[in-house]
Amino acid sequence: MFTTVQDADFASTVDSVERGVVIFIKKLCPHCKNMLKMLEKFQRFVPGIHIYTVDSEECPESMTLASVERVPTVCVIKGGKILAKRTGLMNPREMEAFYESA
């Protein structure tokens, strides 16, 4: 289960998340669809983790706040802060390693 975030609540959402992931996507981007499927698997490996999605075309302010220019971009949030960011594709094993190392 993913939660959609809008510009209006992006900053407060990040502040409130202890451990989670936010992914910036675009509706017609096939790579983004593949990453969403991957995150469903990742969520099974890390039970209880919160995953948020941001539509890059509807949320330009969130893109600016997170300094994201391309999609898909995954950000790891820990302790209310974005600690790591990666643009492109990953498989679940790479995602798990990326999340743990952040």
Added chain:
Amino acid sequence: MARETGAKNSISNAIFIMLDTLPFNYLGCYGNSWIHTPNLDRFGRQGILFENAYSEGLPTIPVRRALLTGRYTLPFGGWKPLSTEDTTITDILWGRNVQTALVYDSPPLRLPKYGYSRGFDYVRFCSGHELDHETFHAQPLDPSMKPENYISPTMLYDENGNLRDQMSSALLREIECYLKIRQYWRTDADNYVAVVAREAENWLKQVRDPKRPFFLWVDSFDPHEPWDPPSVWNPDLKCPYDPDYDGNPLLLAPWSDVEGRITDRECQHIRALTAEKITIVDKWVGRLLDQIDSMGLMEDTLIIVCSDHGQPMGNGEHGHGIMRKSRPWPYEELVHIPLMMHVPGAKGTRRIKSFVQNTDIMPTILDALGYLDQDALQEAGHEGIRTFGTQDIQGSSLLPLARGEKDKVRDYALAGYYGMSWSLITDDYTYIHWLRDQETLTISEMHKVFYDDALGGGHGGKQSAKVEVKEEMWTCTPGAEVILPAKDELYARKADPFQLNNILDQNPETGKDLLQQLKTIIGELRTS
């Protein structure tokens, strides 16, 4: 535990026979009318033959990685060692009651630090084939055998009689090494495929425990070059497929473009020598199959015969203007492979049209041995040592196709070279997307970087790691649209099966759709 759950499965054992560099269209069962391959034709006729089988990541090494892991390599990596991230069939069979054996003469699988024999209980390497030739360099050579007499002079020398380039001297050295082994050959029983077949027979008869199930992988590098059928090393013989040829025997040819270096007539003779070699492969593989039959193993043994790829050998449909795998061109003559199976319990014979890939072979073998279901995979390991990771097997078992329970496993095939080229093959079209500009890619760069400088023994993957797929290609910006790369290619598959007439300019919308499909499919593989 899992083995007992395969109630409808009458299969106990699996034998996988790889015949390296065997073009699908050089076999009678795939429509060839001039090459004598009665044993393989009979095997295909009496069992299951896959008409649309394709290898995905090319060539030798990535094909083996996909065969061992059941995962696509094209989105991940090319010519490089197995890593601890790769979960192979022998990793999964570790701690099971299945004996595993690898009998092979394929030197790329034995490159230092590459580790492709990992996990097999029994490993028998038969030395001397291409890439392993230096092993015998210290042997004396019969002075009557001169390397320059086993290749065409114009392949080596320029008009002033000087060696053309570094490749010329490398070819002479390579041929010299081959002759140091072949000077002792007397009959085709000395050819490598015969040695490998006899070693496989020996394991089946003398080494394995007949009370336990087994998985035997036989990897014959023949009919891969050097072209060394008897007519090349026996001066009393003529090539049966080209008896009128009167030039030097062609044990080897440059790894290069054909134009200006290899004549059409020489290309034709190389194809005839390949055919002669394939007839010998057919003879010895046929003999091995007969021995398997005489041991009573046909009743409960899955047998798979296939190749890793074909071979560019000239102009047009024979190779698009190149000799050997000198450029990363995923055309039909290279990527379409023969694939045939004997499946105990499958009724009748069948020619299957579904697209299948080399990634499907590992799950097919696991399925036959009863270890493909998730429970079996998750319990793989022993005493706390886990052998199966979180990555999915991406291929599909082909047993349901063989048994007539399914018509297809996928609607397309992928092929290409990691970081260089991608191809999407559908019923109607072939779309080729170039990741690397072919006009600026030199053959020496291709060898040194893509092939990890294999002739220098390989570099543990360090060279090939320089071939990178930039992450930018998997991303886009808000508002961006699909742009069709001008140098990509589109072919009508039924009218132009060997991809000689690029129709992308006339069909840009079809091209865009196929490019999007291709990126989506590879992206899906990249994320699973």
